[in-house]
Amino acid sequence: MPVLTLYKYRVEEMLGRTMDIDELEEWLPWLALDIEDKGPDYIKVEYNPNRPDYGTPHGIMRALKGIMGVERGAPKYKVEDSKIEVHVDQSVSGIRPYILCALVKGVRLREDLIEEIIEFQEDLHMGIGRNRRKMAIGLHDADKVTPPIKYTTVDGSFKFIPLECDSEMSITEILSKHPTGIKYSYVYRGVDRYPIILDSEGIVLSFPPIINGIYTQLSPDTRDIFIDVTGLELNTLMQTINLLTTTLAEYGGSIYSVTVYYPDGDTVVSPSLQYERIKVSIDYIKSLIGVELSLDEITESVEKARLDVSSISDKEIEVVVPPYRVDIMHPVDIVEDVMIGYGLWRLSPTLPNVVTVGAPDGFNVFKDRLSLIMVGLGFQEVMNSVLTNPEEQFVKMNLDPVDYIEVESPKSSLYRILRRWIIPRLMTNLYRSKSEDYPQKIFEIGEVVYPAGDKVIEETHLAAAVAGSKQDYTVIKAALDGFMEAIGIGDYHVVDGAHRSFIPGRVGYIVVGEEEIGIIGEIHPSVILNFQLAVPVAAFEININKLNRILSRAS
Amino acid sequence: MDVELAKRVLDEVRVRGRVQLSSLAEALNINIDKLRGLVEDLKKRGALKVYSLVRKIVFPGPRLLKYRDLPELIMFRVLSEYGRIRFSELGEVARQVSRDDLNAAIGRLVSKGIARISSTNGDRVIELVDEKHEYVERASRLVELLIRNMEGISYDSLDPALQELVNEFTKRPGIVDVKEIRESYIEPGVELDAVYKELGEEISSLTPEIIVSGVWKGREFKKYDLNERVYVAFPAKLHPMHELIKEIREIFLSMGFMEATGPLVELAFINFDMLFQPQDHPARDMQDTFYLKRPKYGVIEYPDDLVERIRLTHEAGWETGSRGWGGHWDVNEARKLLLRTHTTSVSVRKVYELGEREAKIFSIGRVFRNETVDYKHLAEFMQVDGIVISRRGNVRELMGIISEFYRRLGFEDVRFWPSYFPYTEPSLQPSIYVKKWGKWLELGGAGIFRPEVTYPLGVKWPVLAWGLGIERILMIKYDLDDIRTIYENNLGWLRHIPIYTR
Incomplete structure (x- = not known):
């Protein structure tokens, strides 16, 4: 922000x-x-x-x-006609179709004020302009500009002197060599015509949204500012130019409109500086804020929020919104302004008079109970992120990295896929704890995610691991037996299995009735070494959703 | 020196006077060599006297074992029965004794004057003359002792008459074996009491033997340093974040909230579009949100008319009274799968599911942001989200719930400032005052869902909503300065961190 x-x-x-x-x-x-x-x-x-x-x-x-309370109500901005015309060429339509302009005269600029305005412009580029693609602004010394203005296109060989340069560069050169050009070149990937704003003498005002020409740049001596705004939607441009001109008026300027002639015959005069009127129900205001405000209090609050009241009754208030308030899109926004104008600090908290019955999520209760059994068995709970990396999930576990969900453009390569089992996360925990006393016993209950065709499957697993000398299959099997008995599943068995993360002959699948619910075994020594550990590790992992279903069927 | 063992040795000596070392080792159930070492130490300190005796041990010889008796005694008993026997009948009445031994036995009985040989009709006869000869009595006694004590009997323990008999038997082959054995004994030394005191009259570790033998009676127990820094037995615990989640759940349950859950992988439609987040909003960018690479798109399992209402609301406000965001709403953008960026996705699902019905809902779960992970930021963290649906819900009630929530977590000072979120209006930023840090901390956002959010879902009532991060609360409780500590799961940290006590 x-x-x-x-x-x-x-x-x-x-x-x-x-x-x-x-x-x-x-x-x-x-x-x-x-x-x-x-x-x-x-x-x-x-x-x-x-x-x-x-x-x-x-x-x-x-x-x-x-x-x-120093100033109240909506600030008033007048606009006069500059008589300046802008003519739009047909060729811009597929590239960057819209332009609006304005003139602000008599702005008192100092070095520090120019700085403020340039920063404002950059913030608008980022916010409303969505990094200049949707909208971009050019500010020019109006004395250097000779109307009428032409908005047209040129090819990549067209040359002018851009800002921050002392010699001419072609459009192609700007996009590939000029730092600002390189930064925004994404806007024109795969295009061979480029929009350009020229004055009647052929001076380049701007190559939007990339860079301005050097000739018209602002200086502390500038008094009159010519503004161009280009982009993809007319509404956005009008909001922007309203914002810019009213702001520059605060710097002492007077606002003059410019008329843009589009090739299809449309003309648009900007800035519009339209003061929008919005009706809001009085009850709506009072009931949302939760205070029995009087009409006077509402009026005062609205005016303190720098809006005008054009009419008010017991039922309804009509509010006048100044053109720079581009955020207001619904009467509810006026309610917030009333709240801000009234002063949020004046509102006292209260509890809602809504009688409802509380209840925890059943599956969460189930998970908590399982956690307590594991703690009772001497296992410390750990909590790991679901985001992890394929090296941990597969490569270090002696598995082929397949069938996992990857995210786009992660900022950290450590967090780029979703875990599909938890044991590798426990291995990482053991690695981080290798200087702590053994034996170490840890468990986690949490989500795992994996793809199944076009579908995404989310499951909750319980995984537990023991590490240390003498921490072998017997130890983890004893824990599993104790766990199963504690949840009332006496009848389960382990079926011989093959799994490359475990020692052959010491790994099996946990089966309840006919249903396979998990895996148990001693971790393969090569896996242990992959995690830079030097002690035996045994582990199990079971699908808690399946367990829950089995238990509900049984009850 | 094993003090406890030494004291038990001294105890034995004190009670029994002289103790044989080997039987003591057996009684204490320890290795004799270990005991010898200990006794040597105690002897040096004057607590014990040690001496050794050479003992003669008498074992039965092979011939004695063969008959389990002496041949002459067998002969004697035969004679006692018959009075007199012809030589020619001897083989019949004393079959078990060999001819040679029989002859020697008769010779011995005759020479001792117990029997005599005479001739009748040319037949040689042997007859008993002394039925009560003392040799018979003594020899019978010795034989019985030897047969009964196969492991040998001490020569010294025999009375002089039997000793004499043993001496006599040693001259005969196969009757007795006499071996000389060196035995160590201990006795109280002059310094016994002093040494005992030095060792401590008290019992240090209490063993089953001490309890059962009664040795502890009248003796003190050694006093321990009760604050001695011994090894730490680490209890297994829940993860502190789990404890905090449980506490938060309890708070909302006690306020009458129902718990909800939802998937981690969401449609952009639910995570963003249903929440009126414009499709070109920077937060929807890949730079901030994790989108799935594959599968890239999911299925919007909501009725088409709802999807249409949401499209219209985004584009021009539909019937909500809003002007909308403008532009074109793209259903393909909404079909994108992503990792939910907030648990508000669960809240908005519930709003649609419940409709206009009084309800209080909360959910706690993982959320994801494409952040660079550092001491302040995680790419995956926990959030608690809540909503209250009621006919006349208002800002003050929203403030009330959040204040109560924080108050119960131990934060008395809660303030609210205005804020902005695309899906709430008015929007609030709750802050809590952290006394020990001396500053205000922002922990999330709150507001009333915009009509643009709720109207398309069929709800015109205000819906109070909030979403709060909870890692920061844990950081305050435990004074953590690096958020990554929480999910590093270093066992040292987890073992040493005290339980969450509020």
């Missing part, structure tokens, strides 16, 4: 009074901001991408002033 640094001097500049970091730390969490870090003159907050309007210190202060 994006992180933003608020400097004390910036906060005080915007608030018009002194404010120390501790006070700020008290307030910010009430805006759903997480405090990441703080110092004597700064505080770092993490905000959720659903609130992109928190992407600049101005955006946060806009909201903070609301709950502090």
